[in-house]
Amino acid sequence: MKRFTLAAFLAVINWSVHAAEPEACRVVRMADPGWTDIGATNALSGIVLEALGYEQKVLPLSVPISYAGLQKGQVDVFLGNWMPAQKPLVTPLLQSGAIETLRANLPGAKFTLAVPDYVARAGVRTFSDLAKHADKFDRKIYGIESGAPANQTIKKMLAAKSYGLTGWTLVESSEQGMLSQVARKNRGQQWIVFLAWEPHQMNNNFKLVYLDGDEQYFGPHYGSASVNTVARRGYRAACTNVGKLFAQVEFTAALEHAIMADMLDKKQTTRAAALRQLHARPELIHAWLAGVTTRSGADGAAAVRARLAQP
Incomplete structure (x- = not known):
């Protein structure tokens, strides 16, 4: 054998x-x-x-x-x-x-709201700063696809009128739809606040600043x-x-x-x-x-x- x-x-x-x-x-x-x-x-x-x-x-x-x-x-x-x-x-x-x-x-990683750097330089660096400039943002936050958990979080924040965000609305679209709005606003140096995360190419394509000061929704440390x-x-x-x-x-x-x-x-x-x-x-x-x-x-x-x- x-x-x-x-x-x-x-x-x-x-x-x-x-x-x-x-x-x-x-x-x-x-x-x-x-x-x-x-x-x-x-x-x-x-x-x-x-x-x-x-x-x-x-x-x-x-x-x-x-x-x-x-x-x-x-x-x-x-x-x-x-x-x-x-x-x-x-x-x-x-x-x-x-x-x-x-x-x-x-x-x-990072996951929270962000603004272009020129908006941050004008004084918007925390969630609480948004309401001070509501008219410049047209009281809108730009999100991703309908039904996404992040969008639900933003809706909950707006419904509670947290950070003084009275009368604000969420614009739901898609990842690419949202980023096209960011690109358009950037070209005209217009104000926009939107959902952002890292890693993502948006961090290379745009000079963006993540907002601080949120403990309840996206978490502290710039949405860590x-x-x-x-x-x-x-x-x-x-x-x-x-x-x-x-x-x-x-x-x-x-x-x-x-x-x-x-x-x-x-x-x-x-x-x-x-x-x-x-x-x-x-x-x-x-x-x-x-x-x-x-x-x-x-x-x-x-x-x-x-x-x-x-x-």
Whole structure:
């Protein structure tokens, strides 16, 4: 009888462990609200997933529908859980176990209201300064798509007339619609207050100033935020290998800004820009792929490096 070598024995064991991951784990369904930053992080994840033998399916969904999809098991992973902005929406889901947080994928983000630098120089640096110049702002705050948690937060603030914002309204649009208004107002040095966050290319495109002085709605320290990776109930337990990957994937503002800059300045697609940054940052592969294999049980980091080596 032939004797197994230790390497062969370990290969069989490794294969049997990963063969237990259900076939349903092969397709990874990820939500995308149409935000540039989440488009970038989804693209980074997709390149890695495909190199490991998975198939990424990106679903264009608003934030509320993304969470509904997670609850119903129709979405597996969402990389855009901005906290504390989404806290009212997410907390009940976390407490009930309908979704689970895998990790903070971007600590140290920002998410709050902002104004152009010329408006800040004129004296608007805190939330309380807005009401003093209500007429110049036409009593309007520009937000993103209808139903977004951040818009709901702004509506709650306006309904309570916090910071003296009596008679103010929220202009709902989309990320690109809002930013087109910011660009238009900038050209004429007109006043505007809008929802802003970092990382995002808007921080490179506009000279903006984040407002301070808010404790109740977007949080202190200029809207200091954390972006988390969340998954549907039981996802990490059922899809152990890919679940481990998402529990280790972490981004930086510099990485996301670099992808967005390539998209804007070099006219690259999101995927091409993400691929270029993975080439430029090989250390990410080591951190993200520690202990992660391909679907067949092979070395995951080696598989991703082989994919990056291809033209």
